[in-house]
Amino acid sequence: MRHCRVGCGNCSLFNMRLSYREQPETTSSRFTNAEVSQTKHREVAANRPEKMSHVVKKRKLDKSRQDRLYFDSYTDVTIHEEMIADHVRTNTYRMAILMNSESIRGKVVLDVGAGTGVLSMFCVQAGARKVYAVEACSIAEQAVKIVRQNNMEDRIEIIRGTVETVDLPEKVEVIVSEWMGYALLHESMLNSVLYARDKWLKPGGVILPSKAELYISPISDPVVEDRLHFWYTAKDQYGVDMSCMSDFARRCIMNSDITVNSVTVEDVLSHPARFAELDLHTVTAEELRAVKGAFRCESFGSAAVNAFCVHFTVTFPCPDKPQGLVLSTSPFKPQTHWKQAVLYLDAPVDVVQDTVVTGEISMFPSEESARHICIHVDYAIGEQKRQAKTFSIPDWSSEAQS
Secondary structure: OOOOOOOOOOOOOOOOOOOEEEOOOOOOOOOOHHHHEOOOOOOOOOOOOOOOOOOOOOOOOOHHHHHHHHHHOOOOHHHHHHHHHOHHHHHHHHHHHHHOHHHHOOOEEEEEOOOOOHHHHHHHHOOOOEEEEEEOOOOHHHHHHHHHHOOOOOOEEEEEOOOOOOOOOOOEEEEEOOOOEOOEOOOOOHHHHHHHHHHHEEEEEEEEOOEEEEEEEEEOOHHHHHHHHHHHHHHHHHOOOOOOHHHHHHHHHOOOEOEEEOOOHHHEOOOOEEEEEEEOOOOOOOHHHOEEEEEEEEOOOOEEEEEEEEEEEEEEEEOOEEEEEEEEOOOOOOOOOOOEEEEEEEEEEEEOOOOEEEEEEEEEEOOOOOOOEEEEEEEEEOOOOOEEEEEEOOOOOHHHHO
């Protein structure tokens, strides 16, 4: 999920006896969860998932404005609290870094989009000789204080700016970054990691994490059906027939927004199918403009498919684990702050045991804002006619629609 990294340009920390360099601003982190994150509750009348609607036609934002909106979303403490409090996320990174201590000890590390600097400090705990913590957001000021409080100012240098604009004094042997956004690619921070890889990583260097994979599975979200059925209950409760609202409600609820939500295991109707894999040592920025693949699932039993669920994993290389250490956002694993990306179909489709669900899925940047992800799904469920639908995450703020 995502989060912030921009700056006010009025840093008061230059007088600190701590190495803190400010660089020109541009790009490098995430998007506030308060704007798109939604929580699924079975109580239909309360705390329904929030989806930001497209009220007016949007115009394309220039890159500097996109970046400003993006980085501004990371200036508040809430998003950093959420990320640090995500034990699955934070502890997996800590374990992965410590497990790679042989590759980190005595080496130079670059932390891309360092935020509060917690990953940089894990690298020092693993024996890093020097860590360059690059952070474009004003949260860098707090990172300076945290580093100093932990007596690591001689090993960690906080550099205020984006990785595309900073000038490091040397090449690095290790790159670490927590770059993943909703549905993996939302926020487009991976591009910054690839830029850092190509410019600053020595040949044979380590990237943490080193691989990412994307999965899709059909689901049945009972909350949607309960909400649609609600309009048929008004007559019994109030003597007013409002069942004609059902079609309108379906169009509003099952729209083209990517809904960030927690999917429960019992709502998943098949084993997840992997449709894409990214090797961070070789993938290019051009390839990220269209991440796509085919999928095939077989349903567990009888139900009504009314959405697809997209989740991701990232893998860290580990000397003691041939398969690496995996950080997963699967509905079958403990919940993370990324939750899952839910794509609602226009209408539910009934399936039975072993009904085949096939299709192709493509992920690409939005035309309005390159940091926003769009997902196009072309699918067939059983004997149903093949259908297609394109989804997107709404803009960061109403300012983007002005």
